Amino acid sequence: MKLLNRPFFTRDTVTVAKDLLGKIIIRKYEGTVLKGMIVETEAYTSNDPACHAFKGKTNRNCALFGEVGHAYVYFIYGNHYCLNFVARTNDMPAGGVLIRALEPINGIETIKKLRKTNNIHELTNGPGKLTQALAIDRSFNGIDITKKNDLYVIDAPLIPKNEIGATSRIGITNGQDKLWRFIIKNNPFVPKHRA
DNA sequence: CACCCGATTATCT
């Protein structure tokens, strides 16, 4: 198995968001290996008003301006963490891909305990849910995910273009014209609203 | 230092 490398993330943010579909996230947690396939993503770039980095670099979003292939984890709505991967071409100052949903593959019993539910479709079908399912918190902000640490991503075949759906992003007020949310069509773990 | 509001989720009807 091959890890996603630095060049993979050194490309157009929107392209990386599409290509991340179908890839496998590995999380080593207290001796067990949790695995999930990425089934839903969103792209955010620094010239996009919906992006945290749009108004410039701050202490909170500095990971988005750092080296590509690192994680950007932030806290929102008082309750939830969201996981992003930094990705952009060299001429862009900042950009990243929000991971919105996974299909659970390994360690499902552990994930059920972390999520406090047995409903398989409720485990990782939202950005705040999947961070809870993988026990990801602020301490993961800025870590390198191209190395075999507690969190990394391994390669998998590209999803064919005709199996990828593009829609407007969710939960934002600016930039709704851009179709930068990507899903794997017909995957039962993609939330069905706005399919 | 106070105030405002968000890339959401759980729960109850």
Added chain:
DNA sequence: GATAATCGGGTGT
């Protein structure tokens, strides 16, 4: 389907 919960970053006094 609607609504409350809940924390900290960002902005401005």
